[in-house]
Amino acid sequence: MSEETFHQRILDHLGSAVLVFDLEKQLIFINPAGEMLFEISARQAHKIRAQHLFGQQGEKICQDLERTIKSGVTLVERYLPLNFTDRERIVHCTMTPLFKDEQVNSVVMEVEDNPHYQQLSRDEHWLTQQNAVQQLLRGLAHEIKNPLGGLRGAAQLLRAELGSRELKEYTDIIISEADRLQTLIDRLLVPHQAPQKVKLNIHQILERVRQLLEAEFPKLTFCCDYDPSLPPVLGDRDQLIQATLNIVRNAAQALKGKGEITLRTRIHRQLTIRQTFHRLALRIDVIDQGPGIDAELKEQIFYPLVTGRAEGTGLGLSIAQSLISRHDGLIECQCESGQTVFSIYLPVESADHDTS
Secondary structure (H helix, E strand, C coil): CCHHHHHHHHHHHCCCEEEEEECCCEEEEECHHHHHHHCCCHHHHCCCEHHHHCHHHHHHHHHHHHHHHHHCCCEEEEEEEEECCCCEEEEEEEEEEEEECCEEEEEEEEEEEHHHHHHHHHHHHHHCCHHHHHHHHHHHHHHHHHHHHHHHHHHHHHHHHCCCHHHHHHHHHHHHHHHHHHHHHHHHHCCCCCCCCEEECHHHHHHHHHHHHHHHCCCEEEEEECCCCCCCEEECHHHHHHHHHHHHHHHHHHCCCCEEEEEEEEEEEEEEECCEEEEEEEEEEEEECCCCCCCCCCCCCCCCCCCCCCCCCCCHHHHHHHHHHCCCCEEEEEEECCEEEEEEEEECCCCCCCCC
């Protein structure tokens, strides 16, 4: 392996964005993390001027680059707001001059996504809550098992009395969901039991959730924006259905059962979850135009018994986060521009998928 190839691999695997600008403040290099941050490909970005790449902060960045070129001294901008298509990011920018024959001939810029580090801190704090959450879930599971068995038995008796095949389909759904919940509860009662992982198509999980919610909320509509090229993910089908169902039902309840929910899937590269770096992950976005989440609750919504609804239990999001965590994943929430976005990240560990 040549030295140039080795250095290229290092840049490609960095979690922070690295950009190189020439003396005309035109972009001549961007690594994959930079492509993800700025939502632009390296080919599209080549020779783009800094003022265009950074939008509203473009003039300021150009001035900083000019100062770095003239002074030959590293310059740092902290807590710089950058506006992207779906959200605002707060970043730190470090601009370092590159010299050739004792003259500055380009500038290396490292852009660190500040919320990324805030997320790492939240992850660590959230992990300290896990033991309490698991104890609560096990206690709750014991209380659910008996009425769940009665519900299933009643559905079986009702099915035997029904003559219509269409009506029997509803009782079949009740029985099927009762069995799935019984299996899920049995797993919750076993401490630290790992998910029973198999290869799954995440869109089959989402379609099952959509069908369940359409039956529960007849006035709800779904917009499914799926990426058909997504690789399979290793996961426990029942646990992933339950986690996703909790998130989507939360959105449906925020809309009071009326309106549209968007289910969107995308690939996500260069992701760090609880200090573990993943080259590739699936991202599931659940988007609604509801009233959003109160600012004082935003940092606590994944804790048990925290809810913004008078009739809510405060367990749905906590259970969802716990189940996704068992898959080494993460759930995030963004409330901006009149919409709420819950994003589920699931690392792709499939050896069959080419991640090069």
